[in-house]
Amino acid sequence: MKDLKFAVVDIETTGNGIKGNRITEICVIILNNGEVEEKFTSLVNPSQSIPLYIESLTGINDDMVSSAPAFSEIADEVLKITRDCIFVAHNVNFDYNILRAEFAAIGMEFKRKRICTVRLTKKLIPGLFSYSLGNICTSINIPLYDRHRAEGDCEATVILLKRCLSLDENGEVIDEYLKRKSGADYLPPNFKNSDFDKLPTATGVYFFKDKDGVPLYIGKAKNIKTRIKSHFQEKSNRKYELMQQTHSIDFELTGSEFLALLREAELILKFYPKYNKAQKKVSRPYTLTSYHNQKGIEVFALHKNKIAPVSWMKFYTREEAIKFMEELCIKFELCPKYCGLQAQVNACDHYKIMECSGVCEEKISVEEYNSRVAKAHEFIGHYDDSCLLLEKGRTKGERSFIYLNKGKYAGYGYIGPMDEMNHPEEFTNYLIPAKTSSYADRIVNRYINSKKNLSRIPLTQTNEVPHEEETELWFS
Template identity: 70%
Template sequence: MKDVKFAITDIETTGGGIKGNKITEICVLVVQNGEVIDEYTSLVNPGTEIPLYIETLTNINDEMLVDAPKFAEIAPEIQKITKDCVFVAHNVNFDYNIIKAEFGSLDMSFQRKRLCTVRLAKKLIPGLFSYSLGNICTSINIPHYDRHRAKGDCEATVTLFQRCLALDPEYEIFEKMLNQKTAASYLPPNFKNSDFEKLPTSTGVYFFKDKDGIPIYIGKAKNIKSRVKSHFQERSNRKYKMMQATYSIDYELTGSEVLALLRESALILKYFPEFNKAQKKVSRPYTLTSYHNQKGIEQFVIHKNKVSPVSWMKFYTREEAVKFLEFLCQKFELCPRYCGLQTGVDHCSHYKIKDCSGMCKGEIEQYEYNHRVSKAVDYIQQYENSCLLVEKGRSKAEKSFIYLKKGRYAGYGYVENSDDFNVDQFEDYLIPQQNSSYADRIVNKYLSTKKNLTRLELNQVEEVEERETEEWFG
């Protein structure tokens, strides 16, 4: 570690995010064995106007940058001075990713090992109220001249770095941070690596929380740890701001992916987190209905805005509705032409359903075809019944269930496989929930696309469902 060179860097930019942000000033001070051995400082012409609030903050204005070199002109110097160095900055991911993006815009690569003085200071100087550069300099008496200018901030960071070196004479913390192979190099500055390592690899919902423990983002994932890590690696301005505001991450396991979707939706409606995109108003659903045509044939149709005397089912995308109709056609041997899947043809020639019933060719009696449609309607009507949808639990020892009350989401629960579970007593395990249009959409899509659905009717349990009860609940 003694001979390692550290390129301590600070930049000023045109804005507060990462994406699209351009450098207006850069300073690199190379430190080896605790001493500054090289320096490079330059204004940079960003090729765009500087916003007023940035000019007020940095005192760098457009006029100062007219004759300044563009980044393309100084890129070789930056490559040269940082070569074979560890890239160091206060909140390193900000400076590093903007510089990397500038190189990327020139089709040049920029790859350096990174070290963050925010994270170093938190390890070696714990308990400070704030770890922003200005506040940490005030707290531990580091001279800080020319604030919000690249050289002034860089010199203060060098002093902080030297203090950290003095507090870690055996380089234990330095070596650990430089050699870490986990997501720690991507972690937000206020988040602990130990907290990340505790995250599960299971299915559920997760909460990014601010310093007061308030959720600022809620998401769902099949693998919570992997999904959280992917957030750390995203480079959008919105994600950068979210990471800066994140102090802790909490989670709730669900076992089931559909239950994770339902919990995510409910929790977003409860907390309205700052960084979640507002849940869009769900558009008017597509309605599946049926009627007797002039030939007396009962046929299905999908519509969106018409009022109809019967409404069998609702879907929130046409794709979901079509998939369900294709399923009905195949399960009950119906005719695509009389299911709204083909128009303007005399005889069916559906790309997917090859075994048409023959109604379009007069190969089956009308009463027989209508009887098949009636059986399909009976099948559809079960979706309006009260039932339990059985899904994976949070462990191999349990199952989860989703409660639909008259076809609408009304809660969920978990049951140990060893429990003497009786379907009629499910309320003992139920966690009641409010329904919403978002929950309706999630449930409808699940019902219409899920294969091998395990459904326990609460009105009348048929023999096959009793067998499923024995299989799933012992």
């Protein structure tokens, strides 16, 4: 370890998280060949008021920093003293990111290799009750004076670093943490590097958990490992707080991104994780209904009333509803005027539907038009039939399925290449039931409306073997 030079850093701040946080005091101690080579300490004028709770914690107040130099006045000194050094701090990402932000604010770049003494101590001195600087110092008898002042905390961190270096005689742990490709630079202080290496690059949902295993945040990703690393690199205050409380990360593979979306929605509603933004309340859906006007023509209409005499379908955005009605209009040669697509017109003149049925201009009889509407009713009636939506599985040869019970998400499952399936109705042997919700309804709705070629198998109420093409779809 003789070739390594360390800049041990501690900063005190105005306490506004990562963004908007300003330095009030900084101490840098250079450790070279195990000996203190240089020290730099200074109060810093943050150009903003110091909150009372921070003053109570650190003892630093507005009067103390009013005549102190601004960071721009000491930036060159900090840059110079830390050059060619490994940046070391207790919970290093906090100090490092705030310092980088101060440099960036004055148009300067600050980039150093870094090591966290929290993670280093966890690796080399396992089993401590707590890894806060104060508790570590108490546990292993390191003197700590002027707690929550930059120089006092920095001097204690120097002693802690020396202890760790003495326990890492061959430098293997330090070398591991200095490898940028390992992702250790970005890991939360309580999270093991080996656990990060085990994360999959496949599709599924993931869970940030606290020390008791309670989910703090749940997300979905096509590539779990890459997505989680991006969380580590985000600099928002909220994400920083999440990282500080994360002790482990769990995951569940789904194979299908669609299924991952459904599982994410279901699990968020089950656990209500602290750091998930509350799922926005889904607005009241648009209901597709119909009625007969004074001419006896059956008219389709979209509305948001809670109660409708006839309710055919529900849509969670007007765009989805309009798109469906346009397709219905074209498929069954209906009149845009009587399908909620045009209003206050005598005859249809729709920008997309060039050929109207003609009922608006009495070119066909009301009876003939209503017979077309009846066919549309039949189509809509089967639109939300129970079915299985087939998706990618988690492994080669496996298929995942999403079970829709009368159009509503009701569960999912996986069928492997060796599983015996004679017809789709046997899917219940592999079904994992799930609770539906307005969020799940919306996800299913959008998915179905956005997919041109759905792998969809209708389910019957009998045990009849499905058509040959359906069987091939299931086992392909």
